[in-house]
Amino acid sequence: MENLFVSMAAGIRSLLGSGGLSEWATDFLVMFLKLGAILVYILVSALWLVYMERKVSAYMQCRIGPNRVGPMGLLQTTADIGKLISKEFIIPKDADKKLFLLGPILIFMPPLAVFAVAPFGKGMVAIDMNIGVYYFLALASLSTVIIWMAGWASNNKYSLIGSMRVVAQMVSYEMPLILSIVGVIILTGTLNMSDIIHAQENVWFIFLQPLGFLIYLIAAVAETNRAPFDLVEGESEIICGPFTEYSGMGFAMFFLAEYANVVLVSVMATTLFLGGWLAPFGLTFIPSWIWFLLKVYLMIFLFMWFRWTYPRVRVDQLMEFGWKVLVPLSIANIFVTGIGKYLYHSLGW
Amino acid sequence: MNPKPLEEIIEELKTRYPGIEVAESGSGSITVTVDQLVAFMREIKEKYHFNYLTNVTGVDYRDYFEVVYNVSIVEQPHMLHIKTRLDRHNPVVPSMVPIWGGAIWQEREVYDLLGITFEGHPDLRRILLDDQWEGHPLRKDYQWEGGRES
Amino acid sequence: MTLKTEEFLLNLGPQHPSTHGVFRILLTLDGETVVKAVPIPGYLHRGIEKLAESRTYTQVIPYTDRLDYLAGMLMNWGYVHAVEKLMNVEVPERAEYIRVIVGELARIASHLVATGAYAADVGGLTGFIYTFRDREDIMDLFEMISGARLTPSYMRVGGVADDIPDGFIDKCRQFLDYFPTALDEYNGLITGNEIFQARTKNVAIISAEKAIEMSLSGPVLRASGVNYDLRKARPYSVYDRFDFEVPVGSKGDCFDRYYLRLLEMEQSAKIIRHALDQLPEGPIKGKVPKVIKPTAGEAYAEIESSKGIMGTYVVSDGSTNPYRVHFRRPSFVNLGYLDEMLKGWKIADAIAILGSIDIVLGEVDA
DSSP states (O other), rough: TTTTTHHHHHHHHHHHHTTOHHHHHHHHHHHHHHHHHHHHHHHHHHHHHHHHHHHHHHHHHTTTOOOOSGGGGTTTHHHHHHHHSSSOOOTTTTTTTTHHHHHHHHHHHHHHHHHHBBBBBBTOOOOOOTTTHHHHHHHHHHHHHHHHHHHHTOOOOHHHHHHHHHHHHHHHHHHHHHHHHHHHHHHHHHHHHHHHHTTTSSOHHHHHHHHHHHHHHHHHHTTTOTSSSSSOOOHHHHHHHHGGTHHHHHHHHHHHHHHHHHHHHHHHHHHHHOOTTGGGOOOTTHHHHHHHHHHHHHHHHHHHHHTTTTOOOHHHHHHHIIIIHHHHHHHHHHHHOOOOHHHHHHOOO | OOHHHHHHHHHHHHHHHOOOOOOOSOOOOOEEHHHHHHHHHHHHTTTTTEEEEEEEEEESSSEEEEEEEEOOOTTTEEEEEEEEEEEEOOOEEOOOOOOTHHHHHHHHHHHHHOEEEEEEEEOOOOOOSSSTTOOOTTTOOOOOOOSSSO | OOOOOOOEEEEESSOOOSSSSSOEEEEETTEEEEEEEEEEEEEOOOOOHHHHHTTTGGGHHHHHTTSOOOOOOHHHHHHHHHHHHHHHHOOOOHHHHHHHHHHHHHHHHHHHHHHHHHHHHTHHHHHHHHHHHHHHEEEEEEHHHOOOOOOOOOOOOOOOOOOOOOHHHHHHHHHHHHHHHHHHHHHHITOHHHHHHHHHSSSSSOOHHHHHHHHHHHHHHHHTTTOHHHHHOOOOOOOGGGGGOOOOSSOOOOHHHHHHHHHHHHHHHHHHHHHHOOOOSSSOOOOOOOSSSOOOOOEEEEESSSSSSSEEEEEEEESSSSSEEEEEEEHHHHHTTTTHHHHTTTTHHHHHHHHHOOOHHHHHHH
16 A cells, blocks of 8 residues: 555556666656646546535535535536536626736646646655746745736626735735745755655654644635635625636636645645655554645645634735734744754754 | 604794794695705704604605605604705705715605705715716606507 | 826716616726715616506506516515505505515515625625525415516405415525624624724715705615605505614614615514514405506505605596506615715726625616
């Protein structure tokens, strides 16, 4: 079990190699398969997370949730997507047609690109990049531009307000997000995700960097535009923000991309703070990739819990909290981490 | 603050404004002429502390319009029922907004549905019906063509 | 270089998730800040006052259900109260008690919707479902007593339509026993939440003077610290026999308006409990002729509805149909101050402020 996916990859590689393909072509094909597998995982996962969200919210609200399509309603979202695909994609008359269409096409790009460097288990990383964390931070903020573009192209005032909120929110929360990770990087001295996980073999960074984790968590909720920071959509104020004019599959793409982003920040939280695929309490008989997914879904559940408990903050409160609380705190965290590390080294503990 | 009993207030008002008609039963119902209305209202607000205008409405009696005001005192049981008659062909009455701000939407409603003009109202527009609506539905001679029957 | 900014218009409604119906506000915005607000009601105007003129006195009752459709019982009551005043009808004691019981239940139901919808307006959808869950119990009680859940048409001139059915009192007591736990839940989920408090405290403060001046009523008035509840100030029906308090706010901000409703529900539950204990035996309808034909005259009567003072003005010309009926609808009058309240706040606050007034469009537009 432990090496299920690793040996699968090795098997395919040897199969291709014996088939007489050159080294280069084999590498290329295997890489392609790996990325394809990740793509399938993300899409299926986004689909099922909608179901999970609906079930979680239902139980929190004393309801049952979807239970008609498929066993326990498990096929509900599949049916929903089927419905959304068959619906008309309406392009408003005054919209910027090209940009309007480009929005839902591009929205999946940043999370998918980042997943290529995520370590899903021991030896299970598609591309073991030495600047993985940096790559994640650089690409994750790209979705801001895409959402803003979609909102601008819609030519709708609600969309415009939503788009402006996206930009303001992302700029203010990217900052503490990056700064909160710096603490981890100071401790490990590497940007490679696999190395960061290996560095947590003795103790997870959530225990060494509790403040860093908290700031990351808050900033991550804001990054994914989920409650209590869902100002971008803010359905009780600005209908659906930048996605107001989208219908059918275009809307579904944004909707699913939100979940892809949730998976993404959860994967990052797991990697950076929760010890990645490392098994706690020496329970190594459970495969590493199961541990990884368990931790990821625990984080996702946490995000859902937030969403169905908290009301929405106001736009000025959001900015104030970001700049006046989170940024100073994360800088203080870096400072303390630095001193701690220096003391650790000089005292030779 | 303990205001005087309603009967005493009405008696006092009767002597100060001989033109008013008071209904015999203890309903606190008073009819005031239009030209006395503003002075009368100001007085009951300032002297007798009727600080709360609950209701403003109008009735079409075919020969004349009647505008009805209900004024009371906050935290007290008192209420005055003040009426004034208007010429049906030129229904104009001074607005109560300068005295009680709360009249603002209610007077717009009366204007909208009965076509009574409130002089001095800061924002006299139709409120419930469409801006282009013709006529005033609560008038007894209002005729409407169309709908399910036509 | 100076940046040039421009104000823009935003049509909030008539179709909008948070206007509680078809209400429209034309906002002039500077970025996210409201510079000017023009409320435009009327999208649900059905001309109930005009319709009433061509119905008999009893036939008007179902129309009143559709004014404040979240507290149909209270609307019924306001109307029949005025007609009774016009005809000088004595209402039997038992009927008055039943009216108090269903009226206060309706008040709780209406406040539950207000509380839950307010939580949803501020962004916490779960609170909405919680209050609606408990409102169902009251709807079930109404179904037992009147056969309808939302539009009961239960009251009649001179009394009520039907006597209390078997099992109603037990079920009602069961609900009252359970209700305090529900209130605790709301306080935990909504009231105590930091974000909720940050969103509502100190937002759109109304001073007591301004509230009186603008004829505001109900929780909106009392949240500003004015102790004006008709059940106490001018007790109608049998309200002088119950021991209850009128909660008042201290600040007059959105939070006070919200929290006052929770406190009022507590008091209403207390009143219902008293009324159930004291419920006398006897007839449920006074001596009213089959065909209601009041002598020519007029009457204006007010009751304390869940949204504020609900007044009904009835004019009779001696026929079987009312000559003129006018409803003083509390939400309508309370909205008259909305434009001033919204100025200077953000869009998100505009929704919170509108929600804190608790309007029902059926009532606003009549």
